[in-house]
Amino acid sequence: MNAVGFAWRSLVRQPARAILGVLGVAAVGALLLDMLLLSQGLIVSMRDLLDRSGWDIRVSVREIPGRGGRVSDASETAARIAALPSVKATLIVRIANARIEREGGPPIAATFEGVSGRSNKGAPITPPWTVLRGRDARGANEVVVDAAIAKAANLDVGGTITLRASCVADLEALPPARLQVTGIAEFPFAGTNEEGIGGSLDALKAACGGNVGDEADLLLVTSTGESRETAEAIRPVAPGLFAMTNDEVVGRLQQTGFTYFRQISAVLTTVTVSFAVLLISVLLTVSVNQRLGEIAALRALGFSRSRVVKDVLSESALIVGLGGLISLPLGLLLASGLDRILKAMPGIPAELHFFVFEGSALAVHIGLLAATAIVAALYPMRIVSTLPIAATLRDEVIG
Amino acid sequence: MIGRTLVFLLVLVASTASAQEAPKDILISRQLATEQGLSVGSIVRLAVDANGTGARTFRIAGIYEPTPDPARLGVVPREVRLHLPDLLDVMRPPGMLAGTEYVANINVALTDPADAAAFARDVNARMPGVIARPSSEAAGSAGPFRVIERFHLAIAIVTIVAATVFLLALSIMLVDERRETVGILRLIGLPARRVLVQVLIEGVIVASVGAAFGLVLAVLSEGLINAFFQWRYDTALVFVRITRDVALTSTAIAVPLGASATVLASWALLRRSGLRLARR
Numbered sequence: 259m260n261a262v263g264f265a266w267r268s269l270v271r272q273p274a275r276a277i278l279g280v281l282g283v284a285a286v287g288a289l290l291l292d293m294l295l296l297s298q299g300l301i302v303s304m305r306d307l308l309d310r311s312g313w314d315i316r317v318s319v320r321e322i323p324g325r326g327g328r329v330s331d332a333s334e335t336a337a338r339i340a341a342l343p344s345v346k347a348t349l350i351v352r353i354a355n356a357r358i359e360r361e362g363g364p365p366i367a368a369t370f371e372g373v374s375g376r377s378n379k380g381a382p383i384t385p386p387w388t389v390l391r392g393r394d395a396r397g398a399n400e401v402v403v404d405a406a407i408a409k410a411a412n413l414d415v416g417g418t419i420t421l422r423a424s425c426v427a428d429l430e431a432l433p434p435a436r437l438q439v440t441g442i443a444e445f446p447f448a449g450t451n452e453e454g455i456g457g458s459l460d461a462l463k464a465a466c467g468g469n470v471g472d473e474a475d476l477l478l479v480t481s482t483g484e485s486r487e488t489a490e491a492i493r494p495v496a497p498g499l500f501a502m503t504n505d506e507v508v509g510r511l512q513q514t515g516f517t518y519f520r521q522i523s524a525v526l527t528t529v530t531v532s533f534a535v536l537l538i539s540v541l542l543t544v545s546v547n548q549r550l551g552e553i554a555a556l557r558a559l560g561f562s563r564s565r566v567v568k569d570v571l572s573e574s575a576l577i578v579g580l581g582g583l584i585s586l587p588l589g590l591l592l593a594s595g596l597d598r599i600l601k602a603m604p605g606i607p608a609e610l611h612f613f614v615f616e617g618s619a620l621a622v623h624i625g626l627l628a629a630t631a632i633v634a635a636l637y638p639m640r641i642v643s644t645l646p647i648a649a650t651l652r653d654e655v656i657g
Numbered sequence: 658m659i660g661r662t663l664v665f666l667l668v669l670v671a672s673t674a675s676a677q678e679a680p681k682d683i684l685i686s687r688q689l690a691t692e693q694g695l696s697v698g699s700i701v702r703l704a705v706d707a708n709g710t711g712a713r714t715f716r717i718a719g720i721y722e723p724t725p726d727p728a729r730l731g732v733v734p735r736e737v738r739l740h741l742p743d744l745l746d747v748m749r750p751p752g753m754l755a756g757t758e759y760v761a762n763i764n765v766a767l768t769d770p771a772d773a774a775a776f777a778r779d780v781n782a783r784m785p786g787v788i789a790r791p792s793s794e795a796a797g798s799a800g801p802f803r804v805i806e807r808f809h810l811a812i813a814i815v816t817i818v819a820a821t822v823f824l825l826a827l828s829i830m831l832v833d834e835r836r837e838t839v840g841i842l843r844l845i846g847l848p849a850r851r852v853l854v855q856v857l858i859e860g861v862i863v864a865s866v867g868a869a870f871g872l873v874l875a876v877l878s879e880g881l882i883n884a885f886f887q888w889r890y891d892t893a894l895v896f897v898r899i900t901r902d903v904a905l906t907s908t909a910i911a912v913p914l915g916a917s918a919t920v921l922a923s924w925a926l927l928r929r930s931g932l933r934l935a936r937r
Binding site: 274275278279281282285286288289498517518521525526533537540541544545547548592595596599600602603604 | 822826829
């Protein structure tokens with residue numbers, strides 16, 4: 259019988275302790291997997307979100323768009339950018355707070371995104387939302403709304419909404435505007451509890467009573483090829499503004515906004531692995547100490563030193579391996595729960611995820627568990643390798 | 658109503674300038690002072706854009722530590738604090754009459770803080786377009802704190818589950834190791850309940866010592882963890898605080914859990930006869 263088979267029988271002989279050991283490793287392994295998914299989850303998710311939008315450069319007054327400040331002379335700036343040979347399309351994005359009036363209930367607070375695009379070479383202009391039903395809004399009297407608004411206001415495609423938008427100050431007292439809903443859309447950058455309305459810049463102007471000014475929260479740009487070179491070409495024509503490629507935005511977020519979760523993930527990974535090593539080591543050591551007589555008898559029967567060491571290592575590998583296998587579905591289940599908790603954080607886009615499954619995270623998880631199995635087995639392996647056969651057998655007989 | 662100073666980010670145009678009239682006083686954040694080599698008494702010019710549009714001269718009257726904000730963790734707070742009229746003078750667009758500007762918030766200190774809810778209702782009824790809320794309800798910045806707290810609680814629950822499972826496994830092994838001793842105790846006449854009480858007392862003692870050791874370790878690591886993260890993010894935010902409630906909660910979980918694991922592990926053993934136990 260080989261070492262693994264022998265270790266398996268050893269575990270089966272003590273089912274209660276073996277099952278508990280495996281379950282313990284499964285729980286620790288699940289937490290470990292989650293921490294590994296958390297360490298890069300936000301970055302991977304944000305990169306995916308930015309790439310999916312179809313725009314590869316973002317021009318704004320801050321390095322990270324959406325953190326305050328507006329681009330002045332937006333139309334002229336967008337025209338200068340659009341005139342660059344490496345630019346395919348530009349989109350002016352203006353965001354305002356809006357309140358949708360409804361009968362029999364308080365107004366629905368929402369964020370109104372007004373956009374105005376310019377395409378150079380017939381390139382398609384993608385709005386920062388995805389139409390799920392109906393069609394996209396066109397002109398000054400049409401908008402798309404998200405499913406939450408449609409449900410709360412009992413609306414569907416073809417219905418009308420009455421809203422008041424505030425483009426300058428939240429406290430503006432503007433007359434209400436009536437707009438037709440042409441589609442139900444999804445706003446990937448909207449926060450978890452944020453409702454979204456989308457339409458043309460003219461529709462936003464109508465909703466704000468014309469009180470908009472030539473300002474933009476963000477200019478989105480699609481390049482014909484290399485986004486980095488295009489961003490560099492934009493900087494001289496948009497002085498005082500930041501032209502950031504998707505990679506640069508993600509890199510900047512990596513340095514600032516997301517560091518807390520990477521740090522907490524590193525700390526908890528270290529604690530989890532140490533915890534697992536300590537506990538498996540104690541389990542194996544106690545188990546080996548209880549079987550010293552049996553191991554000495556096996557040695558006396560001709561089992562080599564390396565063979566009994568392999569038995570202990572195999573036992574450790576089986577406990578960690580089985581626990582590790584169970585930890586994968588358990589970890590993914592736990593990750594979805596933890597993701598839901600963290601996504602309640604204000605300002606986090608609903609489509610952004612803190613825990614994202616990646617092959618590299620799984621590889622690190624397997625590597626760490628393998629290292630745990632080896633390190634945890636070191637001390638018990640030493641005990642069995644240095645076991646004095648005759649003295650142990652004598653003690654066992656006398657005891 | 659009391660108008661207080663507001664915090665805004667402005668562009669630092671130049672570090673020195675001569676002024677004909679005495680410059681107004683401002684405060685700057687410690688991080689901005691360090692980064693730009695500014696100190697109390699320095700004269701600076703502030704403008705709303707990098708071109709220096711409408712720049713005005715100010716004197717740094719003090720350097721302050723910004724209130725830690727978990728939502729801005731990792732962002733270096735380059736902040737300037739001005740008196741509201743000075744800020745409006747800098748920010749006012751050309752053509753806007755003084756006194757027609759708007760402010761984002763007005764903080765109100767009441768004679769009796771218990772009247773906050775009634776006062777807010779009164780303001781909302783009398784002033785359409787204005788939203789008044791008691792501070793306890795308006796603490797939007799507490800959102801991230803609550804979410805992080807829930808996240809840590811979830812992690813703690815998983816850790817406790819894992820620790821409990823391991824503890825049970827260890828207890829079973831340790832109890833099994835003392836099988837013969839328990840068998841002899843039963844054979845000399847000690848009832849199972851008496852042995853179980855002994856095991857329970859032993860479990861409580863071991864769990865209490867373990868919990869105390871854990872608390873000492875937590876208190877010792879508290880300073881280290883805070884020092885590391887405060888250095889890493891250049892913030893005064895406290896990341897770990899071992900309060901009395903935290904210590905009591907962890908003890909209240911650890912001791913019964915440890916003792917229960919020992920009793921549970923012993924229970925199966927004690928159901929067997931003394932002879933069978935001692936015969937091993």
